[in-house]
Amino acid sequence: MAPSRDRRPGFSRRAQYGLFVTYILGIAGAVVGAVLLALSTFNPAAFSVAQAAVAEATTPVATAGGAVVRTIATVPEAIGTWWRVHGENAELRERLARARGALLVGRQARLENVRLRALLRVRDQRQDTVTVARIVSTSASSTRRYGLLNAGSWQGVTDGQPVSGPEGLIGRVLYAGPNTARVLLVTDAESVVPVRRSRDGRPALAAGRGDGLIDIRTIDTADGHFRPGDIFVTSGTGGIFVPGVPVARVLRAGTESAPARPFARPDVLDFAIVHRAFMPPPPPAPVPSPTPAPTPTPEP
Incomplete structure (x- = not known):
């Protein structure tokens, strides 16, 4: 069965109340607009007071809304900054580790150089x-x-x-x-x-x-x-x-x-x-060779 083309809200009380409120808000908005138009035309001073009162009432709401909007707008930038800082921190840590290794090698080389120089100086002083x-x-x-x-x-x-x-x-x-x-x-x-x-x-x-x-x-x-x-x-x-x-x-x-x-x-x-020893022991004294016995001369 084809649906009815009658779209009147009489079949639903909720729809009736919604339509009624819409009419009331529309009429109220029209009346307020007409009053404000007449007030701005015939009594600008009173219209300025009303405008200031409305501004005072809506300023906190607008400020809070602006803060929320700015906070939401800075979220992507904060996320990007965090990733960038995280990467830079990792890179700096890696550089620090390499620099620490190079520093240890340099200190070791310096100590080795000092020891070798001292050893060379002792050797040069001592003949x-x-x-x-x-x-x-x-x-x-x-x-x-x-x-x-x-x-x-x-x-x-x-x-x-x-x-x-x-x-x-x-x-x-x-x-x-x-x-x-x-x-x-x-x-x-x-x-x-x-x-x-x-x-x-x-x-x-x-x-x-x-x-x-x-x-x-x-x-x-x-x-x-x-x-x-x-x-x-x-x-x-x-x-x-x-x-x-x-x-x-x-x-x-x-x-x-x-x-x-x-x-x-x-x-x-x-x-x-x-x-070398400070006073090396003297070399052993040569052993004297035995004196050969005289050979007797034969008698004539």
């Missing part, structure tokens, strides 16, 4: 240098304190020669092989080095303790008071170690002995210098 060798390993975890050099008798190294670094004395050669040498470190319990106090020349002995430190022991009891910070250098007594090489610095006060820390630490050194 008794035998060779410069690399410290291959040290026995830091053992009860004995040894170091191993990659130079031996083929490079002129012999038993008993002193070994030092840029900071001070390391030890002495205990055994020299063809291309390696074992060094007895000053921290070994069997190591004893004659030293003197730098501030007054008081003689003493620097004996290793086997734990990375050195005991400074008195030779006489005239002035055996050790102070923290006292520096002891080699004295040259015994003819092995050249005088004036730094050995250790006292850590705590003591009377007959005091603990000290060595200046040279083989576990952090790369290179060491092997020197």
Whole structure:
């Protein structure tokens, strides 16, 4: 059955109320417009007051609406800014990581350069240098304190020669092989080095303790008071170690002995210098050949 062409709202009360309200609003709008038109024509002052009142009433609503519109308009820009800042932050973090790596490499190179320059300066100042060798390993975890050099008798190294670094004395050669040498470190319990106090020349002995430190022991009891910070250098007594090489610095006060820390630490050194002995032992005296017995002359 075809739908009815009658579109009148009589069949629906809701439609009737909607149509009625529409008519009322239209008529009210027409009346208000006519009143405002007449008021603006015949009484402009009153129309200005009414216009101002309407403006005062609608301004907060317009301001709030404008703020909402501006906020909504800035959302795409804020999202774009966040993505851009996020990307720039990631790029800056990557650059910082690369710069940190380069900075560490530069610091390591600077420290290495300082050590090598100090080693070169020591070698240039000392004319008794035998060779410069690399410290291959040290026995830091053992009860004995040894170091191993990659130079031996083929490079002129012999038993008993002193070994030092840029900071001070390391030890002495205990055994020299063809291309390696074992060094007895000053921290070994069997190591004893004659030293003197730098501030007054008081003689003493620097004996290793086997734990990375050195005991400074008195030779006489005239002035055996050790102070923290006292520096002891080699004295040259015994003819092995050249005088004036730094050995250790006292850590705590003591009377007959005091603990000290060595200046040279083989576990952090790369290179060491092997020197000739300060006063090498004289060569052995030649053995005189036996005098041949006189040959008797035959009688005529």
